[in-house]
Amino acid sequence: MSLLVGGAGPWADYVTFLHGGSSQxxxxxxxxxxxxxxxxxxxxxxxxxxxxIQVPVTLAAIAAxxxxxxxxxxxxxxxxxATTASLVVLPVTWFHYPVALIPVAIxxxxxxxGAARRTTTAALAAAGIASGLAIVTPVAVWVAVAFxxxxxxxxxxxxx
Numbered sequence: 001m002s003l004l005v006g007g008a009g010p011w012a013d014y015v016t017f018l019h020g021g022s023s024q025x026x027x028x029x030x031x032x033x034x035x036x037x038x039x040x041x042x043x044x045x046x047x048x049x050x051x052x053i054q055v056p057v058t059l060a061a062i063a064a065x066x067x068x069x070x071x072x073x074x075x076x077x078x079x080x081x082a083t084t085a086s087l088v089v090l091p092v093t094w095f096h097y098p099v100a101l102i103p104v105a106i107x108x109x110x111x112x113x114g115a116a117r118r119t120t121t122a123a124l125a126a127a128g129i130a131s132g133l134a135i136v137t138p139v140a141v142w143v144a145v146a147f148x149x150x151x152x153x154x155x156x157x158x159x160x
Contacts, residue, residue, distance in 0.1 A: 027051060027091055033139050034093035054091050061085040076111070077152040080104040084145055095138035098131075101148045108148070112155035123151035 026032075027050040028040045035057045040050035068081035083104060087097050105124055112120035127147035134141040 025092060027054075031094060031138055032092050033095050033097075033141055034090055035088055036091065037093075038139055051091065058089045061088040064088075074152070074156055076104060076107045076155070077149070079107075080149050080152045084149065087145075095134045095141045098141050098145050098148075101145060104152060105148050108151040108155040111157075113157065116155055116157070120151045120155040123147045123154055127151065 027034075027047045028037050028045070030041070032038075034054075036050045036054040039053050040046070045053075062085070065082045065085040068078045068085070072078040072081060080101065083100050084098075087093050087100065090097070105127065108120055109124060124147065127144040130140050130144035130147060134144065
């Protein structure tokens with residue numbers, strides 16, 4: 001629709017913008033919690049190496065998304081995995097991006113019943129604590145993500 005209304009010009013401008021930003025942005029930084037950046041930091045690698053590492057990371061994230069869609073029957077868990085994978089494919093993932101999982105956490109909390117409610121609540125509380133730690137150690141947000149994904153499984157009715 002945007003092509004019909006605005007023509008190709010805005011899209012060409014956007015591609016130019018993306019190219020300029022992607023080739024000049026610092027990838028390896030403490031605040032970038034993306035896997036390629038974290039791997040590069042761990043081994044003292046350059047931005048160029050991080051960009052190269054991003055290729056298999058992206059392919060793995062795409063595979064995880066496809067697997068989640070095809071193999072994970074629970075819709076809340078599947079969406080949680082796919083959302084997480086969408087964060088992994090970004091070359092720059094700031095530590096606040098996992099806020100995209102809040103609807104997944106709410107869905108897990110809303111459907112939990114009985115004993116599952118206690119364990120789900122505990123997992124989500126742990127996610128909140130880990131998120132708080134991300135202020136000091138940004139990569140800790142991945143621990144919060146893991147707790148949210150665990151909550152999606154914990155919240156499932158055991159009668160399913």
